[in-house]
Amino acid sequence: MAVTEDDVRRALGAVPAPDDAPSLAQSPALSKISVMGGGRVIFSIETTPEQAGAIEPIRRAAEAAVKALPGVSDVLVALTAERAPGSAPAPKPQPSPMAARGARPAAPGAAAPARPSPGPQGAGVPGVRHIIAVASGKGGVGKSTTAANLALALKKQGLRVGLMDADVYGPSVPTLFALNERPEVEGKQMKPLEAHGLKIMSIGFLVDAGTAMIWRGPMVMSALTQMLTEVAWGELDVLVVDMPPGTGDAQLTMAQRVKLSGAVIVSTPQDLALADARRGVAMFRKVDVPILGIVENMSYYCCPNCGHRADLFGHGGARAEAQAMGAPFLGEIPLALAIRETSDAGSPIVAQQPDGEHAKAYGAIAEAVWKRLSTGAPGRAAPRIVIER
Numbered sequence: 001m002a003v004t005e006d007d008v009r010r011a012l013g014a015v016p017a018p019d020d021a022p023s024l025a026q027s028p029a030l031s032k033i034s035v036m037g038g039g040r041v042i043f044s045i046e047t048t049p050e051q052a053g054a055i056e057p058i059r060r061a062a063e064a065a066v067k068a069l070p071g072v073s074d075v076l077v078a079l080t081a082e083r084a085p086g087s088a089p090a091p092k093p094q095p096s097p098m099a100a101r102g103a104r105p106a107a108p109g110a111a112a113p114a115r116p117s118p119g120p121q122g123a124g125v126p127g128v129r130h131i132i133a134v135a136s137g138k139g140g141v142g143k144s145t146t147a148a149n150l151a152l153a154l155k156k157q158g159l160r161v162g163l164m165d166a167d168v169y170g171p172s173v174p175t176l177f178a179l180n181e182r183p184e185v186e187g188k189q190m191k192p193l194e195a196h197g198l199k200i201m202s203i204g205f206l207v208d209a210g211t212a213m214i215w216r217g218p219m220v221m222s223a224l225t226q227m228l229t230e231v232a233w234g235e236l237d238v239l240v241v242d243m244p245p246g247t248g249d250a251q252l253t254m255a256q257r258v259k260l261s262g263a264v265i266v267s268t269p270q271d272l273a274l275a276d277a278r279r280g281v282a283m284f285r286k287v288d289v290p291i292l293g294i295v296e297n298m299s300y301y302c303c304p305n306c307g308h309r310a311d312l313f314g315h316g317g318a319r320a321e322a323q324a325m326g327a328p329f330l331g332e333i334p335l336a337l338a339i340r341e342t343s344d345a346g347s348p349i350v351a352q353q354p355d356g357e358h359a360k361a362y363g364a365i366a367e368a369v370w371k372r373l374s375t376g377a378p379g380r381a382a383p384r385i386v387i388e389r
């Protein structure tokens with residue numbers, strides 16, 4: 001029989017509350033309970049960093065109580081704690097969102113981000129030469145499409161490439177690659193899925209769409225850290241990370257926690273998107289991540305029938321902005337129906353039409369990115385020497 005939210009609540013009636021409430025079921029610290037297909041149950045308990053250690057037994061009791069219910073296959077109970085800016089880290093690591101799937105708990109300190117301050121970057125991933133972030137200040141500018149096609153174009157150059165979808169608020173990689181199976185757990189690591197020769201991991205493979213939306217900063221960071229460190233990525237030349245959109249704490253923490261070789265910023269040519277892209281560049285620079293360059297997506301419209309080209313959004317804005325910011329300009333990708341259709345169909349354009357003009361455009365961007373990575377060229381554009389007569 002399928003488990004219901006009421007069943008879960010009843011079970012939590014026997015678990016002590018972290019506050020004065022008669023039980024956890026009645027406590028305001030209990031979040032919304034998500035019961036998903038297959039008997040997976042997810043909820044969180046709000047706490048403070050100071051209390052996180054003391055509340056751990058309650059978290060475990062809650063997990064055990066729900067796990068004992070008939071029809072429950074998987075339980076995730078997370079502690080969500082937010083730190084005030086500048087305060088000390090939480091005393092204990094929080095349980096990881098992926099623990100429910102049999103992976104190890106997050107590394108100490110991996111799960112309690114708060115407003116991070118600029119500082120040295122975190123750990124790399126053994127076997128992975130370069131981790132690059134594909135980011136955008138604003139949502140919907142084509143960041144995931146660019147990340148997927150960039151990963152494929154890097155692969156086409158003969159590199160060993162992985163793609164990690166860190167966009168917890170709206171993972172697109174499962175759709176982009178028509179992947180929906182659950183990754184296998186081998187020992188203490190999860191095996192990434194594979195498509196078109198890429199190793200792929202997405203938060204969307206682990207939780208149902210919508211669930212990720214209720215995650216708060218600490219859970220997000222915990223999941224992202226685990227996707228990096230507890231996935232059997234193997235030997236990779238490049239791991240492309242599709243970042244969540246925006247330049248908030250989650251992004252800044254990610255940029256800071258992961259040893260990024262550089263960041264690619266995606267923008268459309270409109271002023272508003274460019275202003276957000278500028279914030280993205282500033283954010284990465286704040287944590288000393290080199291800017292590999294800026295991509296102008298939906299740069300112009302090319303009519304598939306007559307070949308007529310129209311600059312719908314004021315094409316060229318990102319190139320000018322890159323120059324103004326002293327960041328390299330990597331190239332422009334047109335607004336093309338074929339790019340959208342192939343993505344929606346689960347086989348991005350570089351895989352679908354590897355010799356087409358769009359694949360060539362992504363190829364040029366991939367080449368420029370790899371050149372910067374392999375030569376260690378700094379993210380800033382080289383100064384131009386102008387001789388005045």
Ligand SMILES: Nc1ncnc2c1ncn2[C@@H]1O[C@H](COP(=O)(O)OP(=O)(O)OP(=O)(O)O)[C@@H](O)[C@H]1O
Binds near residue numbers: 139140144145
């Ligand atoms: N160059 C392009 N030409 C046509 N359609 C595009 C192009 N780039 C992206 N799209 C389409 O725009 C939509 C948004 O793209 P995508 O999901 O990659 O954006 P995003 O910035 O990752 O969005 P979000 O912030 O919601 O994750 C998708 O339908 C995608 O197919």
